[in-house]
Amino acid sequence: MSTHVRAFASVETPVDRAAVPGFVESDFNPMVHDVASACLAGQDFDGDRLAVVLASLMGDATTTDLASTLLAAGQVHNPLLFMQATANSILGYVSREFDITGPLISLSSTDHELFAVADLVLTDPDLDAVLTISVELSPNPRTAQAYRMLGASPPERDVATAFLLERATEDM
Amino acid sequence: MADDVVVTGFGAHTAFGRGARPIREGVFAGVPAFAPTTRFDTTPYRTPMAAAAPGQPVLRDVLFDCANDAVSMAGLRSGDDAAVLLGTAGDWTRITGFWRTGEAGELADSVPAHLADALADRLGLCGVRLAFTNACVASSTAIIHGWRLISAGHVATAVCAGTYLVEEENFAKFDSGRAFSHDGAVRPFSGDRSGLLLGDGTAVVVLESAESAKRRGVRALARMTGWGVASDAYHIAKPHPRGRGVVAATRQALRRAGVTGVDYVNAHGTGTPINDSAETTGLRSVLGSSIAVSSTKSTTGHMLEGSGAVEFVISVLALTDGVIPPTAGFQLADPLCDLDYVTDGPREADLARVLTLNAAFGGMNTAILLERA
Known part of the structure; x- marks a missing residue:
């Protein structure tokens, strides 16, 4: 099966961007929202035939480590951090905005694995398209240490990229 | 039509213990496993209750034990070609340890992708390794992806897993979200239900094409x-x-x-x-x-x-x-x-x-x- 890129978007920090209501502190969620919206806005698609696959090796470490440092300091958690503790939340926000009722999948992985998963998901005859989102934040002290232990290179700045992929016409 | 996908092995850990027998004696008997947890100080929280196995089990060890049980039951061997698909958010205790004490020895286990790699390496399985992170559907998504890989003919076998052990990071988050039960019990569908409680849960299942199971002479436990x-x-x-x-x-x-x-x-x-x-x-x-x-x-x-x-x-x-x-x-x-x-x-x-x-x-x-x- 071959795929066709219908839309593409990328964003890096620092950038001026609107906050996403209900999401605080971390750039992870606004960046996901930015690239997803840029790919989906104005596109004609059937929400129950669209999947979203998000990949991030380290995930939203800003939220994770802010919550953990509050815990270490004996401070009360901010309930908003609970609400945005997983990438599910921003995917749920995007799904509501664009009425996407197909599969929402998130991975801890590299881009190579992301596209392999997207390709396989798109073999499902119930689906026409898949939105891939890769997002990685620049390292904090914990993720910098984890990157070193994994022998991987961290990104120099926050970066998010999205592709709206659809089955090529000859496959439809 | 794609070949049938069957289940040929499993391993599990819950608050009741490791394996099927504790599940039969606890879950199937309808005995709740909730008790005040001693894994961390619960004084700051609205409830001390969780369904946690005794002691301080290490997530990686529990996962490996369950995986060994599953692949032994399925008769898989090191060197076999099988996907390893894991639903996890990583080992939260490593993050807590880093910020509390600067402890970084096993910090890599806080990265879900690393745990999936470690599991595949431990089992000696050659095939795609993936970590699914979508919270409470992470391991069901991993299982469904295993079905996809097998049905598409990419692999004959997929070792699919999910793991979470009760720890303080998520306990604090659920407490702040006021999601916990008020009375120390989980009462699904009851008119007086008031919330959830966390519990230990790790399981590994082996999915396989029916043709592969038949060829290997392995008993199918169920069909997916x-x-x-x-x-x-x-x-x-x-x-x-x-x-x-x-x-x-x-x-x-x-x-x-x-x-x-x-x-x-x-x-x-x-x-x-x-x-x-x-x-x-x-x-x-x-x-x-x-x-x-x-x-x-x-x-x-x-x-x-x-x-x-x-x-x-x-x-x-x-x-x-x-x-x-x-x-x-x-x-x-x-x-x-x-x-x-x-x-x-x-x-x-x-x-x-x-x-x-x-x-x-x-x-x-x-x-x-x-x-x-």
């Missing part, structure tokens, strides 16, 4: 004949009140399996007021009002990323044993929850088909349909 995945497109943290995603995922699973009904549903059933009524509404609209439904989270607690895999194992045991595990803690009828919730203890039943449901933040829903082998 259908699945569905759908999102509510409704709210980041609340389920759709009429169970939009539950309905869509269940219908997909039935259609893929080519059936119109099931004999038992292992529900998501968190014991939160809003989930259980929404799930009931969705299930009733697809499967009717006489369907037998239970929530085993009433005994295990909510196992987050481990839920889908552990409840998959519970559903396999229900099929093989011919027993529906009960909903524990039910005290009071709720007009919004009007199905048969199996509240009077375990029920013997001639089960041919079982559906297991999971849901997660973001409005994600999965349904997996298992049939007797």
